[in-house]
Amino acid sequence: MAGLRETKRRALRTALIEAARGRIEADGLDELRARDIARDAGCALGSLYTAFDDIDALILHVNSITLAALGTMLETAAQTTQAPGDKLAALASGYLHFAAGNKNLWSALFDHRMPAGMSVPEWHLQEHAVLFIHIAKPLSTLKPDLAEDDLAIQARTLFSAVHGIVSISLQERTIAVPVEHLDAQLRDFVATVVRGMTSA
Amino acid sequence: MAGLRETKRRALRTALIEAARGRIEADGLDELRARDIARDAGCALGSLYTAFDDIDALILHVNSITLAALGTMLETAAQTTQAPGDKLAALASGYLHFAAGNKNLWSALFDHRMPAGMSVPEWHLQEHAVLFIHIAKPLSTLKPDLAEDDLAIQARTLFSAVHGIVSISLQERTIAVPVEHLDAQLRDFVATVVRGMTSA
DNA sequence: CAAATAAATTGAACATTGTTCATTTTATTG
DNA sequence: CAATAAAATGAACAATGTTCAATTTATTTG
Numbered sequence: 001m002a003g004l005r006e007t008k009r010r011a012l013r014t015a016l017i018e019a020a021r022g023r024i025e026a027d028g029l030d031e032l033r034a035r036d037i038a039r040d041a042g043c044a045l046g047s048l049y050t051a052f053d054d055i056d057a058l059i060l061h062v063n064s065i066t067l068a069a070l071g072t073m074l075e076t077a078a079q080t081t082q083a084p085g086d087k088l089a090a091l092a093s094g095y096l097h098f099a100a101g102n103k104n105l106w107s108a109l110f111d112h113r114m115p116a117g118m119s120v121p122e123w124h125l126q127e128h129a130v131l132f133i134h135i136a137k138p139l140s141t142l143k144p145d146l147a148e149d150d151l152a153i154q155a156r157t158l159f160s161a162v163h164g165i166v167s168i169s170l171q172e173r174t175i176a177v178p179v180e181h182l183d184a185q186l187r188d189f190v191a192t193v194v195r196g197m198t199s200a
Numbered sequence: 201m202a203g204l205r206e207t208k209r210r211a212l213r214t215a216l217i218e219a220a221r222g223r224i225e226a227d228g229l230d231e232l233r234a235r236d237i238a239r240d241a242g243c244a245l246g247s248l249y250t251a252f253d254d255i256d257a258l259i260l261h262v263n264s265i266t267l268a269a270l271g272t273m274l275e276t277a278a279q280t281t282q283a284p285g286d287k288l289a290a291l292a293s294g295y296l297h298f299a300a301g302n303k304n305l306w307s308a309l310f311d312h313r314m315p316a317g318m319s320v321p322e323w324h325l326q327e328h329a330v331l332f333i334h335i336a337k338p339l340s341t342l343k344p345d346l347a348e349d350d351l352a353i354q355a356r357t358l359f360s361a362v363h364g365i366v367s368i369s370l371q372e373r374t375i376a377v378p379v380e381h382l383d384a385q386l387r388d389f390v391a392t393v394v395r396g397m398t399s400a
Numbered sequence: 401c402a403a404a405t406a407a408a409t410t411g412a413a414c415a416t417t418g419t420t421c422a423t424t425t426t427a428t429t430g
Numbered sequence: 431c432a433a434t435a436a437a438a439t440g441a442a443c444a445a446t447g448t449t450c451a452a453t454t455t456a457t458t459t460g
Contacts, residue, residue: 045439046438125373165357235445246411248448
């Protein structure tokens with residue numbers, strides 16, 4: 001049995017990631033505790049630190065899973081329609097519904113901060129690209145004579161705008177607005193932007 | 201001297217707020233520590249808790265000051281131009297420059313979270329309105345036949361979009377883009393939205 | 401003004417965290 | 431099977447927000 005060690009190591013890592021994921025999903029990133037994670041994963045507190053450098057590394061892995069799920073969701077959302085403006089609306093709407101339906105996991109993507117001095121590792125930075133890349137194609141159809149780097153920049157800008165709307169809407173600092181109202185507003189906004197892009 | 205108590209109490213509160221503000225401005229919300237605040241304010245650790253319920257109350261007061269400064273800045277930004285589209289562009293640009301020039305204080309407005317179970321007090325929620333209210337007037341000029349509540353909603357939506365762009369741009373997860381580049385992109389985006397609103 | 405009372409100040413103590421470490425257990429290797 | 435390397439364990443540590451009993455300071459009362 002060459003690799004019992006490695007097998008157990010991998011099992012512990014995924015158990016810890018799943019435990020952290022469950023906690024974040026249920027109670028939010030703020031309530032995540034090392035001791036709870038270890039208990040849920042069925043290991044001692046110290047073992048968490050043989051499997052991962054620290055809690056932040058664990059959170060990055062949870063966020064990795066969330067980004068992957070978001071990615072496949074956006075992928076299919078973009079396929080439901082044909083016209084580029086409709087694709088952008090569908091992407092925005094899909095993003096809203098994902099965020100609303102996975103609030104704590106989605107919030108963790110943007111609320112998490114590395115400890116002072118540390119920066120997000122490159123492999124995870126690249127995973128964040130999934131947030132924009134689906135926007136680029138329909139956008140380039142709308143604005144065919146856009147240079148490649150401008151396209152990337154404008155895709156990121158459009159994502160950021162949609163994200164801002166979704167983000168502040170879901171904050172629910174006062175009363176909760178039904179998601180379908182938000183969806184209507186968001187689609188209206190995207191339609192306005194698309195109109196602005198194509199007029200003039 | 202009726203009120204020496206009250207005088208000292210007020211002095212301590214402002215000293216603590218200023219100490220917290222200085223720390224947040226210099227090192228960011230994440231590095232804020234009760235012991236540092238007390239030392240800077242020249243009082244014992246325990247005194248912080250006779251003047252404020254907890255650290256969160258202190259942070260709210262710091263954010264209050266930041267929102268007031270942001271408010272007067274937006275006020276003057278809106279006055280620099282006449283046409284509603286230009287006013288909206290000026291507001292967005294002003295917002296970007298404020299955020300870029302007061303990064304830690306501005307970030308604290310959105311990064312701060314109340315402890316579990318607690319919610320932001322009403323007086324402070326209302327102060328956040330300063331973020332949208334300046335948008336409503338030019339927006340109503342652009343869309344004269346908008347109902348009052350729709351106007352408020354769309355002003356909030358437009359703010360959220362601009363905030364999202366500014367927010368993600370300033371995150372600087374990779375390389376820092378010059379503010380004037382961001383400003384050009386942001387103004388371009390606002391112009392697109394305005395065009396989309398008026399073409400129809 | 402002096403004594404009594406109320407409030408505020410103080411820093412030590414407490415509770416909760418993330419992380420480390422010496423010890424023990426477990427897998428791998430020779 | 432013995433020797434070694436790796437991992438598991440939970441007690442201990444350090445940092446942090448908050449509380450508390452004791453002390454000092456301001457106000458009120460006789």
